[in-house]
Amino acid sequence: MKRDNVIRLKRVIDTDRLSLTAESMELIVNDLSVALSDYFVLSEAPVIKVSPKDGKYEIDIRVSAEALKTFLPVP
Amino acid sequence: MARKIVITSGKGGVGKTAIAANLGARLAKNGKRTCALDADFGLNNLDVVAGVENLVVYDVSDCLEGKCRAKQALIQSPADKNFYVLPSVNAFLKGKTVPDELGSLISGLETSFDFVLIDCPAGVGGGFHTAVSAADEALVVVTPHISSLRDADKVLSVLRSYSLKSVGIIVNRVRGDLAVTGDVFTPEQIETALKAEVVGIIPEDDSMFLCNAGFLPYDAPPNKAFKILASNVAEGKRKMYDYASGYTGFFGSIRRSIKRNI
Known part of the structure; x- marks a missing residue:
């Protein structure tokens, strides 16, 4: 098959395999915000990008914080 | 005990029924007692493809309703004494869904056959799940489109949630x-894209439309392809039909050119 069609098939299948709906993504963002807020003062909600790569998934999480929270680990 | 194999696909019209019938006939010719069961209740055609539509007395729905025993509904194919068809001719009138009792019916056939091929409805609806639940193995039919x-990729992902052998x-x-000029996907490219093993290649050929299952001409390319497929399925071999044969080299280019211009 011509290379552009092979790439097209791969793209179609990869997109289908990535079955994260907008609601699922929102749930992950909320959970991440809660977890990270224990340690940082977040300035914005995390941004997550999930993309298929070589049969696996690459997950990029981008988040910025205004300050680090002071905490001491329990001895 | 029979090996129960569901013949399925994602898209409709890819040739599930034709493959179920011809694979069944070929397995039978190899001495394996084989039953092809039509679980495609809405769009049943197995009886027609197998050329036994005039021999139907009872069908799957009659068995499920207790009007007859499974052995009474089985039709011996004229193609081979070892090949039987269990049609679903009247099922459409009684409801399009595949009842859960189908699994029990198929289990009842296990001791009488070496292979039970289940012709599954297309898609991933209720009928698909019932048919797959009754099987131990699955063959997903695809075309190079x-x-x-x-x-098929979606069907494969659903099949992975079942404990199939x-x-x-x-x-x-x-x-x-x-395929040799790269204008359609090759089986090798399909295997890579779907991450599942190709167990058979069936070439496009008019004989598939013109002949009833089990009656493909001896020299027709699909006849050889089904012979190889049956051997792969029955014995676990992985020999493949050479789809590129005759289409490579100088004479192959002439043949390709003629075929394109017909």
Whole structure:
């Protein structure tokens, strides 16, 4: 098959395999915000990008914080 | 005990029924007692493809309703004494869904056959799940087109949630002339894209439309392809039909050119 069609098939299948709906993504963002807020003062909600790569998934999480929270680990 | 194999696909019209019938006939010719069961209740055609539509007395729905025993509904194919068809002719009138009792019916056939091939409805609806639940193995039929492959990938992902012993792909309607020039997907590319093993390649050929299952001409390319497929399924071999044969080299280019211009 011509290379552009092979790439097209791969793209179609990869997109289908990535079955994260907008609601699922929102749930992950909320959970991440809660977890990270224990340690940082977040300035914005995390941004997550999930993309298929070589049969696996690459997950990029981008988040910025205004300050680090002071905490001491329990001895 | 019979090996119960569901013949399925994502997209409709890829040749599930034709493959179920012809594979069944070929397994039977190899001495394996084989039953092909039509679980495609809405769009049943197994009886027609197998050429036994005039022999139907009872069908699957009669068995499920207790009107007859499974052995009374079985039709011996004229293609081979070892090949039987269990049609679903009247099922459409009684409801399009595949009842859960289908599994029990198939289990009842296990001791009488070496292979039970279940012709599954297309898609991933209730009928698909009932048919797959009754099987131990699955063969997913695809054609070398993006729409078919995309749907097959979804079916394969659903099949992975079942505890099946094996899941293989049959690539149907392969045109050797277009495959060698890279105009359609090759079985090798399909295997890579779907991440599942190709167990059979069936070439595109008019004889598939013109002949009843089990009556393919001796020299027809699909006849050889089904012979190889049956051997792969029954004995676990992985020999493949050479779809590129005759289409490579100088004379192959002439043959491709003629085929394109016909």
